[in-house]
Amino acid sequence: MLNKNCGTGFYLDIGTQTTLWLVADLFNHIVYPLERGYWTNSFGLSALESGEIPEEIIREEIARIQTKLQEQKSQYNIEFTLAAGTAALRNAPNGKEFLVRLHNSTNLSTRLFSPQQEARAAWLGAHSREQRSTVKILLDLGGGSTEIIWQNDAKEIVTRSLPIGASILTKRCVTTDPPGELAFRRITEYASPIFKRLRVQLPETRTIMVTGGTATALGSIQLSLDRYDPEQIIAKFLTVHQLKKQMELLLSTNELQRFAIPGMPPDRTKVLPAGSALLFLLMEVFGWNRFFPQDRGVLFGLPYYVKDTHE
8 A cells, every 4th residue: 555645646537528637646545636627528429430539629639638737737746647548549540549649749648548447447536535435336437438347355356348338329329309218219229238248246236336427417416506516426326216317307308408407517418318328227227226426436546557657
C-alpha cells in the first residue's frame, strides 16, 4: 500500500460520449480530487459509417484538452499525467492515431485501455474513497461498452465486458423522438442475445453499484437537483421500480421536454433513454433490485496506474 503522496496528477478518461478530467493527489491509497469536470466529446454519436472519428471532432478534442491542461498547469504543480482511451477509441479505426496525435500535441502520457484494464480502473476508482463500499458488484455502464466487475475469492478483479452502451444503443435503436415503446423493443431485441451469451458466476447480491454518466444522471433526476452535480448523489440508491418509472418518462418525452426534467444533465438528453433501458434490462435479467449511482469510476482509477508505473 502506498504510504506517501505520489504527487499531483492531471488525468483524462476519454469515453464514447464524454471526456472527464481530474486533478488529484493519491495519498495512503486514497484519491483526493483538487478539481474535476467534464465535457461532451460525442465520439460515439459522431462516428462515421466506417467507425472512424471525424477529423474535425479530433481537432476540436485535442484543442480542448490542450486548453484544459494549460489552465490546470497554471494553478497546480502537475507531476504526472495520463489520458486513457476506452471503448470509443478501441472501436474506432483511428482511435490509436488520435492518442498518438494527442501525445505529440500536449506531451500527455496516453494509453489505450483494454476492457480488462478499463474494468480494473473502474473498480479501483469506485473504491478510492476513505469510506470503502461493501457492494459486491460494480457495473461500469458507458457509451460504448458495459463492464460487470467483481472480486473473486482470491481478491482478484474479474470482469465480463458487454459490447453495448448508451451511445451505441441510441444510434442503433432510437429512430423517433420521443423514442417510445418501439425503441425499447429494439433495445431489448438487440441486447437480449448479448445477455444470453453472458455465462458468468456472479456473487450473490441484490444491490449493485453503477458508475458512468447514465447512473449519475439518473441519480441526479431522482433527487431533482437544481444543477447536475455527480458528487451530490453519493450513497443515494434507486430501486428497480424507480428506475422503471424514470425509463418510461424518458422514453415517452421528446428531447426538448427531457431538457426540462429537474436534475437532467443537458448533454445526456439524447442518450439517457437508451442508457436507462439498458440498465433496467440488466437489473431484470440478473435479479438486482436496487443500485447505488457511483460518481467515481475509471477516471479515479487512473492515479493508481501512474503510481504503479513510478514505484
